Amino acid sequence: MSAVDVLIRLVYLAAAGCFVIGLHLMNSPGTARHGNRVSGLGMAAAVAATLLLLIDSGTVTTTGWIVLGLGILIGAAAGLYSARSVRMTAMPQLVSLFNAVGGGAAALVGAHDFLRFGGAGGELTVAATVAVALDILIGAVAFAGSLVASGKLQGWVPSQPMLLPGRAVLNTALAAIAVAAAGLLVAGRVEVTALTVLVVASLVLGVLTVLAIGGADMPVVVSLLNACTGVAVAMAGFVIENTMLIIAGALVGASGGILTKLMADAMNRSLTAILIGGFGTGDDARGRTTGEERGIQTIEADDAAIRLAYANRVIVVPGYGLAAARAQNELHELAEVLRSGGVRVDYAIHPVAGRMPGHMNVLLAEAKVPYAQMREMGEINPEFPRADVALVIGANDVTNPAARRPGTAISGMPILDVDRAESVLVIKRSMGHGYAGIDNELYTDARTRMFLADAKSALETLTASVKTLVR
Amino acid sequence: MSPELLTDLTIFLLSVLVGFEVISKVPATLHTPLMSAANAIHGVVLVGAMVIALSAQTPLGYALALLAAVFAAMNVVGGYVVTDRMLRMFRRPAERAATVDGARESRARPQSGDASPEEAGEGRS
Missing domain, CATH: 3.40.50.1220 (TPP-binding domain)
Incomplete structure (x- = not known):
């Protein structure tokens, strides 16, 4: 391990520490803002260390640099603009949107790594391929589901539960297809086809699941999908062997899980009942009647x-x-x-x-x-x-x-x-x-x-x- | 099972437990900012997006890397900025009045019975 590698690892460790401390400072309104900054500082350090890693490795092509620079520039500008201009009432759907792109990014990282190194005779171990499959499955569900949730909160997608006939069978079938495709992926058969099927089945599953849930339950769903993205990021960490991603992803997965449970409890709803869906519109608009x-x-x-x-x-x-x-x-x-x-x-x-x-x-x-x-x-x-x-x-x-x-x-x-x-x-x-x-x-x-x-x-x-x- | 994988699994499990402990103490008032903060933290996938640029060589690889970079950068930048905006609401009224943040922010209204966020927060946790 070279000196640069050691430095990078140490910065990653410090960044992971910043995330934990940052979340801990969110315990009280007085220190919360400071906590977010500590966590942001860790993030900046982690990105800087990764930049050093890329420069030090020397394998990034010119096109690679342009693609990366352009991508970060576009994404950062879009994020900055939307976060600055959003009205606070519209903030839940923006958080959901950010969650969607995070889940999408995690799935893309897994997909890229698999296409590059996976398959029969590839460098990926079986454990890494399992992580790829979980990463894509969870990340794609979080991506599609969060987009629909965001649309429902914004009013672009009707907030009433959309109930397709036989959707229980349909969802089970989709989940089975996704699991089967994941199995083929791990077994090293028809990789690209299996990967495509896995992505599509996961996306459709995410859309259908959230479509069937009423608008009032959306907060719980957004929180759950936030936890999902965390887990997907942790899986991406397993794939690219980056411990910081594993730590941060697991932290978010756990926090989202706790938060989801607290929210569901406060509404006296069981999580299972919410996910089965078909209940609650969250909007009092229908059924306008006179006072008599x-x-x-x-x-x-x-x-x-x-x-x-x-x-x-x-x-x-x-x-x-x-x-x-x-x-x-x-x-x-x-x-x-x-x-x-x-x-x-x-x-x-x-x-x-x-x-x-x-x-x-x-x-x-x-x-x-x-x-x-x-x-x-x-x-x-x-x-x-x-x-x-x-x-x-x-x-x-x-x-x-x-x-x-x-x-x-x-x-x-x-x-x-x-x-x-x-x-x-x-x-x-x-x-x-x-x-x-x-x-x-x-x-x-x-x-x-x-x-x-x-x-x-x-x-x-x-x-x-x-x-x-x-x- | 390789030693690296075992180490990674250990780290994963311990991080999950740390997450449970750190989070379960947060008061309900801060749940939305907390969700947003956690959302920003999983933007760390940007590091993953940067790492895949290391090995990208084909047009498909570049396309995936580009999309991943756009998504992750949006998550991380937007996540931190929107969380900060939310948390800015929880400052002391005096502090808030001191900052010029749009015309409405500067219209300070002195009120009796205002407690600082710290004082107000303590009695409730």
Whole structure:
């Protein structure tokens, strides 16, 4: 091992350390940004060391340098531009897109290595070929699945679950084909054909699996696919014998796995049920009905404004609908007007509010809501009985008291105790269901008033009315 | 099974365990930034994309290397920048006001009862 090799290995080791420390610093909001920078520093060092490796090896052709330089330039520019220009509400689909390209890159690394060194009489060991097959399978599923997930979050792909007839059989067949192709690859038979079949079957499997899942489950799916990409990267590390890739990939695989489980638990959904799909649209748009049925009581903007302006304490419960209507700035303005009138306002954040865990915190922080006003579920729940008004905006299942009873679709799901507030004001686009597809008993409660409107326009109207009351 | 493979498997398993330990302590508020940060870290596949350029010699090889480089570079650069943007939201209000980041950022609103992110974070973990 030459001195340069040793140096490169040591830098890789340091980079892996930076990734672990960086993730560890993400434990607290105060150090999180620093953590991301530590991890970024490790990444920069790793790329610089690899550049040294390429120069030192001297086998890269001129075309190779041009291809690499051009590729990195294009990719970096696209990444930088999209990351800088994206609105924070559209951020989940961008993360999903970045995850897609990461998975794609991992699969390409495996495919290239196999085409170059694999096959009968090639230099790849059986273990490396197994890693290639897993890399391509997982990477391609993550690539195709994340693209569809991104499209669903963006609204380019319908968020309703798309259920093909006999899709269970179809998916099983696709998985069997992919596994068979992977087996042929490892056995060293008809390599290129097997590789092509493996890639195509994995891509189709990724698309079909995610298409069948409703929009509300997308966060869990994105998180799971993120973990998949991590595993694919680790497999790519096995293929090209790079321990840093193995460490980083395994770290992300584990983190994505934990995060996925936490998210699924918070929504009281089993991961298996989500992956089987066909459940939940996540959008309340369908089934717009008038307020007469189901015994709900509606309210006009002026009455709602009076209730808010003369309250001592208001707890705001923001949900998916607020994120969808991009109304967080309007919400903050209303809260500020109320606070200037002496009303105490807090935000109750359910763990899965918004489109991803913690997404609501990011959205509210972007609208300059102080971190101290965002209260987590366990902390705010005991305070609902002392609140005069609970203002629910676009949140549904996380407020449904039916979750406390056994035998319903959401039984056992942790909820915000909105129904224990003195009165409840619900701003909602329509009377449609949440992703669980059941009626929300909160809406028919005698103390609840419904304000059926788009969150953004409703909040603007409310703010205007409250302003005339608060002087 | 070669010694190298055994070493790699050991590293893989231990890294998975480290990942579980490091992650399970993160508060829910930071889950989205965390997902994004983890997403940026798997952009390390850029190193893999660079390594395959070492051996690329055919047009197909170059095409695969180019695509891999574009994808990986987008993942890594975009991932870190978007994570940083998210985490910038969690700074102290005073700090946020001090930075000129667009017209809206500079409109500082002093408020009573603001805690620093550290103070606010401690009571909740």
